[in-house]
Amino acid sequence: MSEILVRDSVKSKYAENNHQATVSFRTDSRVKEEAKKLFSSMGMDLSTAINVFLRQSVVDQAMPFLITRESRESIEARRQAESHEGKSFNNTDELMQDLLDA
Structure with a gap:
């Protein structure tokens, strides 16, 4: 529920304000x-x-x-980055090797 x-x-x-507006x-x-x-x-x-x-x-x-024009994928990627989820690399060589291995 x-x-x-x-x-x-x-x-x-x-709670104490009983003034109603339409x-x-x-x-x-x-x-x-x-x-x-x-x-x-x-x-x-x-x-x-x-x-x-x-x-x-x-x-x-x-x-x-949140009102946004970003795609759901972009929102999720930003959320992961801000929460430090996912992989991190010390340099571009490590990043490139990971991409090639995928």
């Missing part, structure tokens, strides 16, 4: 229906999911996910 963790700072900051936007009807099914499987309605997104954005002062 999926679980959503709401940071205490978000919960405490907004937000209206347009989206593709198929996207809406697929999103409703997805969030329903997580125990949320669409309104709750959008509120989670908005609150997390405010806490992070950013989108709560």
Whole structure:
């Protein structure tokens, strides 16, 4: 079962604020229906999911996910490099030998 963790700072900051605002936007009807099914499987309605997104954005002062034009392969390669996964070489000769052996 999926679980959503709401940071205490978000919960405490907004728990006492009972001011409600209505937000209206347009989206593709198929996207809406697929999103409703997805969030329903997580125990949320669409309104709750959008509120989670908005609150997390405010806490992070950013989108709560990475927006990129990079390919999945590039993202994975960067992740591996940053976490020091994979092979490392002391010089280009070692690198070239490894490439030739592959």
